Amino acid sequence: MKEKDFHLEDSSNAKKPPKRVAFIKARTAARVKKEDEEMVMTVPNLVGREVIAFEIMVIILSVISLFFNAPLEWIANPEHTPNPAKAPWYFLGLQELLHYFPPIVAGVILPTLVVVALIVIPYFRINQKQEGFWKEDRQKTLMIFLAAVGILSVILFLFDVYAMLIPTWIMTGMILAPYFSKKEDGIIGWLGSRSLSWWVMTWFVVIVVILTTIGILFRGPEWSWTWPWHEIY
Amino acid sequence: MSNLRKYFALSSVIFLIVLALAPFKDYFQEWKSYQNQYNVLVNDLPQRVTPVPIGIKQLWIPKFDRVDRCVTCHLGMKEEALKNVRQPFTTHPHMYHDVEEFGCTFCHEGQGSATEYKESLGKVKFWDKPIFPKEFMEASCAKCHKEQIIPQAPILTLGRKIIQESNCAGCHKIEGYQKQWVPPLDGIGSKVNRTWLVNWLKNPKAYSPKTRMPNFLLPEEEANILADFLMTFKELPNGVTLESAPAVLTSASEAVKAKMIDLGSTRFKEARCISCHTVNGKGGYVANELGKVASKDNKEWLYNYIKNPKHISPDVAMPRFRLKENELTGMVAYIESEFVDYEMEAQPEHTPDPAFYEKGLALFKKYNCNGCHELSAAHKSEEVGPELSLIGSKKIYEIDFGKTTIDQSLPSYIHAKLATPRIFSPAMKMPNFQFTDEEMQAVTVALLGNTNETIPEEYIVHAKPKSTFVPQGEFGKIVKDLACMSCHVMNGNGRLVATDLSMEASQVQRKWVEGYFKVPYSLRPILTERMPNFFLPNDEIKTIADYMEKVFVVDSLDHEITKDAASVSKGKGLYFEKFGCQSCHQISGKGGYVGPPLDKIGSRLKGGWIYHWLKNPQAYKPESIEPDNKLTDEEAEDLAAYLISLK
Amino acid sequence: MKKFFEKIFQSKVWRSIFRHGLPVSNRTRAEAVFYNFFLHVHPTKVRKRSLKFTYTWGLGGLSVGLFIVLVFTGALLMLYYRPSVAQAYWDMKDLQFVVSSGQFLRNMHRWAAHAMVAIVFLHMMRVFYTGSYRPPKEFNWVIGVMLLVITVLLSYTGYLLPWDQLSYWGISVGTNMVRSVPFGIGDKISFLLLGGNSVGENALVRFYVLHCFIIPVAAMVLMGIHFWRIRKDGGV
Incomplete structure (x- = not known):
């Protein structure tokens, strides 16, 4: 080692991180960072940005609050159920599911599955390689994938959940596109580089958004399909 | 880094401005401007009206669970001086209840907690009691006032x-209301003709504009089925059978018939049938229209009904007139000749629907006819x-x-x-x-x-509990037979069309009562409802007078009136000079029409009653317009003495 | 002017409050973070890469910001609100009509709450798509999922408090969903939540306590851990 590698940090130049000696223990693979990351002082760089972001947020909130009043309907009346009785918007996706599936499935099993799935994500090395969907063993992947989509489609079809079926098929098409086309760049290339977990998560988000939107805007009396411009009351 | 500072400065300034906007918006509220306007307004008035300190004002009425902030802007409610100023500052018109005790929305409704005009009217989404339009205001009285008659409402x-x-x-x-009696429909087939019935079902008011029967807007077909169905009910309730009408009615020669009709017409007028019945819209409101009754009811039924109404419908309010057989026949003949509907719409030839009975019964139930009418085939219904x-x-x-x-x-x-x-x-x-x-x-x-x-x-002002007084004995039988209580009140029970008889024997002389039944003249000629002539025999009149003297007496109304000439002339002076009674009452054709004429009052009323009545008329009849002149005992005695001298 | 401020900044009292000087040199800038209770959650220096807005979209920070707004407006609203069936709705009306800026406070609270649910969800998506849950941050992801659930619960418990038709039936629909949990467990949970078999006075009090104390405290503890772990794992 060269002598100058050992000199101690003596400058207050924040842009240059101090160099340190690393003790490398046995049986641990040494990994050398390609380059040291550029560092900046927290004050004012980070704190300043945080404060600005906070202020902008409060400004937006205040302006909204000045012009749009929080809803307050009739006083609660246990004897009169509004039609439809809607939960808060973030549960309308669930309520929409309840319209299709038996309560035990929509109200208990699916939400529990979702939360459990979210929790286990980091423990199953999901998405850690972030390899494209078709990277390995294309035939086997295709078989499994089509089987999974098929089963899902049958279930959705049996319960008339076209709101989920159609986006599922669209996404299936998007997944299959890179299988048939060998293009490595452009949209298809980008789709091809998406991993399985990316697709699952995206599918989940799309379904959540679609179901919630339907629940908020398109559901009227008896949970029937109603256009948003039709007044409910 | 200076960029960051610039953004920081900019966002901080906007941040502070926006945060200041909220209290700023709060400061310029509608009600503040109204209060300022009010203070300017009262300053310019010639009268002294105190300006108000700026701030939200409210009436808190815990017992009705209401907070009314209407008074934040309605500032001049109690200031007489502001009668003619613009809203919201005008004086409140006459108030029956203290606003401090009842608040505003208790009567007016609207959103009392609001401090903005639109919100306070309550004509906004999510408020279910908007302010009552003026024409419906009296609805609020009903919350507390459960009594029958509310003079202010x-x-x-x-x-x-x-x-x-x-x-x-x-x-x-509907709480507080009882079902009224309506004629049962058993036997209707023996009473009316089908043509009439179809027309009636289609539009009852065409036959009798005053009928209480509503129009069920029946289509032609339903009216026919229902009529066919109803015409099958020929048997009267309780196994009552109809006597056949006297043969003379059909067989008599024209000359005899004319005589019969003549007698019937006389009796019809003497009995004062139109005190209760209308004939082509004219007459009393107590009973139904007779103008076209001959086109509705057959003569057999008419004969039986007039002969003894209670025999056919025990609950009907029609009195049994003491008519002789020939008078009865005459009455029916008269009705048959006179009260015919010449315009009655003839019904086209009609073959009944084969299933008319089942369909008719279904319709009868569908329209809940049995809600009002009893019919043996359909059990009494629940409210539908x-x-x-x-x-x-x-x-x-x-x-x-x-x-x-x-x-x-x-x-x-x-x-x-x-x-x-x-x-x-x-x-x-x-x-x-x-x-x-x-x-x-x-x-x-x-x-x-x-x-x-x-x-x-x-x-809560409760309705007076209903008296259940029903006279018993011989008198009771007469009262029931003559349906006296459909017009008279006795000890709190009955319908007040004519007089309250509860104190009758203390008010009038027996001799007058006996005479009255012979020729019941009307004490107040302007009234339509006159006492009918029941053609009562003497023994029944005696029963009535005896009973009244025993029961319809109030001892405290006794008062000896000395009828010496001095007090009579003093009373005359009081009548014509001091109190000017002639402005409402007539004696010998002179005087006003408001009160009853007082000719011969000395042969009718008892002195004690006149004395007590004059001293405080409203004590006996709260709605009487007879002025309470605050007579002294002596004045009342003299006036009474003068009045009973008018024989 | 400048001298006057300098005098103040160097006064004994000022220095007893802020031990560091103005952040003019890197040393004092570091001290400003180091000696400040609120800022010490941050390292004194951060990677320039993590400041890049389009990487994080500031979603985590915005969630905290919304939480602060909610705590602040919520505390003020608590002054005017009584969790009882007879009064809750009328307190809303009073907020609207007589409390100074009361409606504004309520609007802020309501919209911020809705925004927070959305932003926390977006934050989770961002973390997934950037793969920021990889070791050693697995557990922090789990805490994040808990925080998402807690955010939804916070919003949901607050939904009942105005006691209008919207809240009453929103909560009824939700608790009916809970009832479908089998083996009678759903009924038990629902009974526990509502303090009875239907939404009423007890439910209102429970939701109030959950909304104003239990869940916020849980959220704050979890947030503390969440941030601390971010810091320990080399984040901001």
């Missing part, structure tokens, strides 16, 4: 009367309409306005429903009562008053 009083008389309780459960006991508390969101475009409020809903009962859905079955605008308003008011609001017991 004539519309409400009328509405309740109409609800009672229209028999709304037949189909709707919605309960109306709490309709005043119905929320907007509980009302189905259908496809109508009427104002979305409870008063207009009820009003529209009364005007066009099936407006909200053709499947509705409510009939059309063909109310006038005034009646509709009154009924709406009375219904709006049926709320679920809990009012502290001490505020």
Whole structure:
């Protein structure tokens, strides 16, 4: 080692991180960072940005609050159920599911599955390689994938959940596109580089958004399909 | 880094400005401007009116659970000087209740907690009691006032009367109203003819404009089926059979017939049938129209009914006139000749539907005819309409306005429903009562008053408990037979069309009573309802007079009046000079028409009664307009002495 | 002017409050973070890469910001609100009509709450798509999921408090969903939540306590851990 590698940090130049000696223990693979990351002082760089972001947020909130009043309907009346009785918007996706599936499935099993799935994500090395969907063993992947989509489609079809079926098929098409086309760049290339977990998560988000939107805007009396411009009351 | 600073500065400034906007917006509130306007206004007035300190004002009425901030802007409510200034500062018109005790919204409704004009009217989304339009205001009186007659709330009083008389309780459960008696339909086939019945079912008011029977808007086919169905009920209830009408009615020669009709006509007038019945719309309101009755009822039924009404319908209010056989026959002949509907729409030739009975019964039940009419084939029904006991508390969101475009409020809903009962859905079955605008308003008011609001017991004015007094014995039989209590009140029971008889024997002389039954003249010629002549035999008159002297007496009304000439002349002076009684009463054809004439009053009234009456008329008849002249004992005695000298 | 401020900044009192000087040199800038209770959650220096807005979209920070707004407006609203069936709705009306800026406070609270649910969800998506849950941050992801659930619960418990038709039936629909949990467990949970078999006075009090105390405290603890772990794992 060269002598100058050992000199101690003596400058207050924040842009240059101090160099340190690393003790490398046995049986641990040494990994050398390609380059040291550029560092900046927290004050004012980070704190300043945080404060600005906070202020902008409060400004937006205040302006909204000045012009749009929080809803307050009739006083609660246990004897009169509004039609439809809607939960808060973030549960309308669930309520929409309840319209299709038996309560035990929509109200208990699916939400529990979702939360459990979210929790286990980091423990199953999901998405850690972030390899494209078709990277390995294309035939086997295709078989499994089509089987999974098929089963899902049958279930959705049996319960008339076209709101989920159609986006599922669209996404299936998007997944299959890179299988048939060998293009490595452009949209298809980008789709091809998406991993399985990316697709699952995206599918989940799309379904959540679609179901919630339907629940908020398109559901009227008896949970029937109603256009948003039709007044409910 | 200086960029960051710039953004920081910019965002911080906007941040502070925006945060300041909220209290700024708060500062410029509507009510503040009104209070400032008020203070400017009162400063310019010639009278002294104290300006108000700026701030929200409210009336807190814990016992009604209300907070009313109307007074924040309605600042001049109690200032007489502000009678002619603009709203919201005008003086409140006469108030029956103290605003400090009752608040504003208790009567007016609207959103009391609001401090903005639009919100306070309550004509906003999510507020279900918007301010009452003026014409429905009296509905609020009904929350506490449960009594029959509320002089200060004539519309409400009328509405309740109409609800009672229209028999709304037949189909709707509605607290405080009882079902009225209506003729049972068993035996209708022996009474009316089918042509009449079809026409009647299609439009009852065409036959009798005053009938309480509503129009069920029946299609031609349903009216025919229902008529066929009803005509099958020929047997009267309780196994009563009809005597056949005297053969003379058909067999007599024209000359004899003319004589019969002549006698019938005389008796018809003497009996004063039109005191209770109308003939072509003229006459009393107590009983039904007779103008076309001969085209409705057959003579057999007419004969039997006039002979003994109670025999056919035990509950009917028709008296049994003491007519002789030939008089009865004459009466029927007269009715048959006179009261014919020459315009009655003839019904086309008609073959009954083979299943008319089942279909008719179904229709009878569908329209809940048995809500009002009894019929052996259909058991007494439960109410089929919605309960109306709490309709005043119905929320907007509980009302189905259908496809109508009427104002979305409870008063207009009820009003529209009364005007066009099936407006909200053709499947509705409510009939059309063909109310006038005034009646509709009154009924709406009375219904709006049926709320679920809990009012502290001490505020509720209850209806007087109904007296169940029914005279017994021989007198009782006569009273029932003559249906006296359909017009007279006795000890609190009965219908007050004519006089209250509870003190009769203390008021009038026996001799007069006996004479009156012979020739019942009207004490007040302007009234339509006159005492009929029942043609009573002497022994019955004696029974009546005896009973009255025993029962309808109030001892405290006794007062000896000395009839010496001095007090009579003093009384005459009081009558003509001091109190000017002649401005309302007539003696020998001179005087006003407001009160009854006083000729021969000395042969009618008892001195003691005159004495007590003069001293405090309202004590005996609260609604009397006879002025209370605060007579001294001596003045009252003298005046009474003068009056009983008028024999 | 400048001298006057300098005098103040160097006064004994000022220095007793802020031990560091103005952040003019890197040393004092570091001290400003180091000695400040609120800022010490941050390292004194951060990677320039993590400041890049389009990487994080500031979603985590915005969630905290919304939480602060909610705590602040919520505390003020608590002054005017009584969790009882007879009064809750009328307190809303009073907020609207007589409390100075009361409606504004309520609007802020309501919209911020809705925004927070959305932003926390977006934050989770961002973390997934950037793969920021990889070791050693697995557990922090789990805490994040818990925080998402807690955010939804916070919003949901607050939904009942105005006691209008919207809240009453929103909560009824939700608790009916809970009832479908089998083996009678759903009924038990629902009973526990509502303090009875239907939404009423007890439910209102429970939701109030959950909304104003239990869940916020849980959220704050979890947030503390969440941030601390971010810091320990080399984040901001």
